[in-house]
Amino acid sequence: MKRLLHVLLLLVLASTAAVAPATAATGDGYWHTNGTRLLDANNQPVRMTGINWFGLETDTYSPHGLWVRNYRDMLDQIKSLKYNVVRLPFASQLFDSGSTPNGIDFSKNPDLAGLSGQQVMDKIVEHAGRIGLKIVLDRHRPSSAGQSALWYTDAYPESRWINDWVALARRYAGNTTVIGADLHNEPHDPACWGCGDTARDWRLAAERAGNAILAANPDWLIIVEGIGDNYWWGGNLQGAASAPVRLNVPNRLVYSAHDYATSVFEQPWFNDPAFPGNLTAIWDRNWGYLVKNNIAPVWLGEFGTDLADPRDRVWLKKLLEYLDNGFSFAFWSWNPNSGDTGGILNDDWTTVNTTKQAYLDPYLGGGGGTPPAGPCKVTYGVPNDWGSGFTGQVSITNTGTAAINGWTLAFSFPGNQRITNGWGATWSQTSATALEYNRGIAPGATVTGLGFNATYSGANRPPAEFRLNGQLCNAALR
Structure with a gap:
């Protein structure tokens, strides 16, 4: 299992590196x-x-x-x-x-x-x-x-x-x-x-x-x-x-x-x-x-x-x-x-x-609407997996120098995973939005206690990327 997680982590980080632009993203600002x-x-x-x-x-x-x-x-x-x-x-x-x-x-x-x-x-x-x-x-x-x-x-x-x-x-x-x-x-x-x-x-x-x-x-x-x-x-x-x-x-x-x-x-x-x-x-x-x-x-x-x-x-x-x-x-x-x-x-x-x-x-994808890489890190883990369902855990770290006041974390599962219930955020199938008590993330701070239960069949692969308020985050698996 550790070897599998290591391989998945390399794939996630590689995809992150491939899409993160070095300068302002195409589509920024007014057109x-x-x-x-x-x-x-x-x-x-x-x-x-x-x-x-x-x-x-x-x-x-x-x-x-x-x-x-x-x-x-x-x-x-x-x-x-x-x-x-x-x-x-x-x-x-x-x-x-x-x-x-x-x-x-x-x-x-x-x-x-x-x-x-x-x-x-x-x-x-x-x-x-x-x-x-x-x-x-x-x-x-x-x-x-x-x-x-x-x-x-x-x-x-x-x-x-x-x-x-x-x-x-x-x-x-x-x-x-x-x-x-x-x-x-x-x-x-x-x-x-x-x-x-x-x-x-x-x-x-x-x-x-x-x-x-x-x-x-x-x-x-x-x-x-x-x-x-x-x-x-x-x-x-x-x-x-x-x-x-x-x-x-x-x-x-x-x-x-x-x-x-x-x-x-x-x-x-x-x-x-x-x-x-x-x-x-x-x-x-x-x-x-x-x-x-x-x-x-x-x-x-x-x-x-x-x-x-x-x-x-x-x-x-x-x-x-x-x-x-x-x-x-x-x-x-x-x-x-x-x-x-x-x-x-x-x-x-x-x-x-x-x-x-x-x-x-x-x-599709004609330029525009692709946000720049952001100062954030998301750690994703699956502490429990019983073959037809699993528990996911997420933490978000503000690696930047400015405080985050309100956040939505966007992601997309590559398979047929469906979230059935969650905690620590308002969850949809492709996003988690802060609750009032954890909407602020100071520089260097981490929001923990975010998780969900989900069903699936077939392979249970993690999301390829995470975006916080539209900005691409570094990703890690645990």
């Missing part, structure tokens, strides 16, 4: 644009390879799936699959009094009890920042009842839309987890681009909102979707060629399109005898030209499929190959309860649809 590229605060190229996690825009006023799992566990799993950005849809109605979060199992999410929708959003942002995920906020709907063609309705006028965005920009100013604002989801008819009618011209509205946001928070990316003219809603950006969006802060504009498979809607190009050879020209014409002609970055903020139709598989493979030429993306969706696409998660809200994920895997 900005340069030509068609996205750059981080250190001017290193980055790419949004993200996923949509919806629910804040619905009448649950919280991300979906929290009736099954802890929100930190969800985010940790997203991170473990190498997505680096979460597009987080919300509705303006989220901020109204009386919009009370529901559909949450508070025994699994005790720190969300009694919070407003805005405060639930805060919690998502907080944990995403701890583990190195970036967040893009998406104003998906005015009300939770459904989407709107224009950016305003009688109940939620343009002034409210802009004021909500300015309030969010101020709320998260200085928080480099939130990097951008997707101004309004899927504008479509009667929305126009460049027609000059202030009641319908989406390009002019995007300028009004974008500049108001940048006046409050000049660090955000301003993400502007296309319109739905003879294409997917939000996907037609042809008008940006002659009527580009004009922002008062340079290097902040990102255009965004949406594109879907035939399982969502039977567009004529899917039945064209030239399919799939016709797709590249269609994408070029509607949004791809912006990158190919070196005009501006493009983020495909939604694309998805249930893979039910054989053409969907062809479409998805070809689209991902196309996007690998300088485009960012966010898959729709994490949620399995997206009616026409399903999700990366299966209906149990826990296991991964490995068929879908396999299409995306080669294109």
Whole structure:
């Protein structure tokens, strides 16, 4: 057993050494644009390879799936699959009094009890920042009842839309987890681009909102979707060629399109005898030209499929190959309860649809959201193992010079280990968060008394790495 632990320790330390960067990590800080590229605060190229996690825009006023799992566990799993950005849809109605979060199992999410929708959003942002995920906020709907063609309705006028965005920009100013604002989801008819009618011209509205946001928070990316003219809603950006969006802060504009498979809607190009050879020209014409002609970055903020139709598989493979030429993306969706696409998660809200994920895997990890190595050491041990279950023990040492005030330890088991109960922290399947009495760790101090019971079958290998508040720790086995 000692020999086995020695070998495992060498493997863990080797993997730690292999991934720990020597300098600031790619993706640090706020992001900005340069030509068609996205750059981080250190001017290193980055790419949004993200996923949509919806629910804040619905009448649950919280991300979906929290009736099954802890929100930190969800985010940790997203991170473990190498997505680096979460597009987080919300509705303006989220901020109204009386919009009370529901559909949450508070025994699994005790720190969300009694919070407003805005405060639930805060919690998502907080944990995403701890583990190195970036967040893009998406104003998906005015009300939770459904989407709107224009950016305003009688109940939620343009002034409210802009004021909500300015309030969010101020709320998260200085928080480099939130990097951008997707101004309004899927504008479509009667929305126009460049027609000059202030009641319908989406390009002019995007300028009004974008500049108001940048006046409050000049660090955000301003993400502007296309319109739905003879294409997917939000996907037609042809008008940006002659009527580009004009922002008062340079290097902040990102255009965004949406594109879907035939399982969502039977567009004529899917039945064209030239399919799939016709797709590249269609994408070029509607949004791809912006990158190919070196005009501006493009983020495909939604694309998805249930893979039910054989053409969907062809479409998805070809689209991902196309996007690998300088485009960012966010898959729709994490949620399995997206009616026409399903999700990366299966209906149990826990296991991964490995068929879908396999299409995306080669294109994930596009820079960003990978935190630097940190001044911490984690010691992991298994004092008891009875073949179908085990007891795990963990201690955390602050090897730095600054005190730690509040912590979350993230990890991922390489097998099918499932934690059944724990002590000394709030445990999920992929994280442990400090309790009030042990949230502070002075320099040189060690937190002990952390442990859990778990079940497993097969090999019981330890996590390959541990990250404290998003920073990689040295690891030891005992």
